[in-house]
Amino acid sequence: MEQEEKIRNRVTRAVQLLLFKSHRIPGVKGWELKKNLGPGYLSVIKFLNTRLQDLGLTIKIVSDDGRELSVSEDESKLSTARFYVTLKDELSLTAVKTMGWSIDEVAGLAVVISTIISRKGSAPVKEVEEILRKKFPEWRVRLNLSKYIKRGYIAEDGNNLVLGWRTFAELDVEKFIHYVLSA
Amino acid sequence: MSSSKYAELIERIIRLCDEVIEKNIDPFVVDVKENLKRLREGLSEMDEKTLVMNMAALLKIIYVIALQQEDVKKRASRLYLDPFLMEVRLMSLDRERLAEAFLKAFRPIAENEQATLGLMRSAYGYWANLREYSLPGGGGAPETSRLSALAEILPMEEADLEREMERLLGEIGRETVDYYDFVGREGEDRKVFRALVLSFLMMRGLVGVVQDPLRNRVWIFRTSPKNVGKHSVALPI
Numbered sequence: 027m028e029q030e031e032k033i034r035n036r037v038t039r040a041v042q043l044l045l046f047k048s049h050r051i052p053g054v055k056g057w058e059l060k061k062n063l064g065p066g067y068l069s070v071i072k073f074l075n076t077r078l079q080d081l082g083l084t085i086k087i088v089s090d091d092g093r094e095l096s097v098s099e100d101e102s103k104l105s106t107a108r109f110y111v112t113l114k115d116e117l118s119l120t121a122v123k124t125m126g127w128s129i130d131e132v133a134g135l136a137v138v139i140s141t142i143i144s145r146k147g148s149a150p151v152k153e154v155e156e157i158l159r160k161k162f163p164e165w166r167v168r169l170n171l172s173k174y175i176k177r178g179y180i181a182e183d184g185n186n187l188v189l190g191w192r193t194f195a196e197l198d199v200e201k202f203i204h205y206v207l208s209a
Numbered sequence: 210m211s212s213s214k215y216a217e218l219i220e221r222i223i224r225l226c227d228e229v230i231e232k233n234i235d236p237f238v239v240d241v242k243e244n245l246k247r248l249r250e251g252l253s254e255m256d257e258k259t260l261v262m263n264m265a266a267l268l269k270i271i272y273v274i275a276l277q278q279e280d281v282k283k284r285a286s287r288l289y290l291d292p293f294l295m296e297v298r299l300m301s302l303d304r305e306r307l308a309e310a311f312l313k314a315f316r317p318i319a320e321n322e323q324a325t326l327g328l329m330r331s332a333y334g335y336w337a338n339l340r341e342y343s344l345p346g347g348g349g350a351p352e353t354s355r356l357s358a359l360a361e362i363l364p365m366e367e368a369d370l371e372r373e374m375e376r377l378l379g380e381i382g383r384e385t386v387d388y389y390d391f392v393g394r395e396g397e398d399r400k401v402f403r404a405l406v407l408s409f410l411m412m413r414g415l416v417g418v419v420q421d422p423l424r425n426r427v428w429i430f431r432t433s434p435k436n437v438g439k440h441s442v443a444l445p446i
Contacts, residue, residue, distance in 0.1 A: 046321045047321060052320035112317060118312070130304060132308040133305070136299075137299050137307065140295055141299070144290040161304070199314070209302055
């Protein structure tokens with residue numbers, strides 16, 4: 027009984043760590059989870075993941091270089107990786123509108139990310155703006171770009187734009203490119 | 210080939226390789242085979258200085274070969290796309306279809322906002338810039354000369370906050386402590402600051418709260434993850 031209570035407390039703590047943003051970036055690093063939940067933190071994460079999946083959520087692990095990892099990955103890789111809770115299933119256009127996004131903003135983000143990927147992960151700001159201008163009104167271009175930067179979907183690297191931490195956390199880039207090409 | 214001409218040739222090769230390495234130019238502009246052949250040509254009549262230069266050029270070529278290998282890998286991967294073709298594709302899709310393609314691969318993060326230092330800084334900046342409600346020292350960047358509590362909190366780094374949290378946790382000890390006595394222990398000036406640090410400790414489940422609404426008393430106690438409270442309370446300072 028006491029053991030059960032102990033596990034419940036660790037799962038509760040894991041939920042607090044994963045869902046409540048205590049840094050600038052949401053989610054939590056593997057080493058932080060280990061520090062708070064103990065050496066068996068991966069079992070807690072696995073258990074929590076099964077519970078979250080019933081609610082339409084899932085735990086996603088993203089390495090420093092933006093690759094998605096699984097819980098069975100090497101401990102050293104997991105300790106520096108970031109653990110997030112993300113939606114498990116696809117969102118509809120209507121649902122995304124209720125989250126404060128307009129179709130134009132989502133489409134604009136799709137254009138920006140595709141452009142960056144097609145330029146080997148780094149595209150000049152001017153080129154991206156030019157492509158956006160062909161599809162969206164002039165006033166929206168800078169506004170949307172700063173929104174994407176602020177939210178972490180893209181980042182500025184000198185005069186270039188690169189993919190930001192949020193894109194790696196929220197988007198399956200390979201699938202996305204596949205969908206763009208086959209749409 | 211004369212030794213000065215040979216040294217010139219080596220310098221040219223080094224410069225070309227440097228351009229490719231530093232400016233992120235297509236690594237295939239360097240003809241590796243041809244350059245290696247030229248380097249080999251003067252090997253027989255080399256003095257010590259030229260030999261060192263030859264080695265330096267060879268190293269640069271090796272680096273360029275590594276870049277070429279990386280480039281080939283990228284092109285062979287599923288993620289390599291021709292920028293022009295991608296642009297044509299993007300232009301041919303209407304906004305709705307683009308958004309749909311994005312959403313199929315999009316799984317947003319579920320997160321809850323809470324009062325972090327960053328959030329407090331932006332909140333202070335917002336209020337300080339409102340004329341009617343402007344805070345002392347406000348008007349431009351959040352200057353905090355008179356509001357002592359905020360002046361202390363805002364410039365703080367996360368690491369400093371962690372230290373303060375540890376200090377306060379040490380102060381609580383094992384006994385139950387009166388909340389108002391605790392936050393006011395270092396005087397009025399430090400009251401808000403101590404309450405904020407304490408709230409972070411509560412948020413992490415390291416400090417628990419007991420309330421007696423009839424006598425309007427609030428106690429805090431050090432907790433372990435075993436007896437973390439399951440509800441949230443708003444405590445006025």
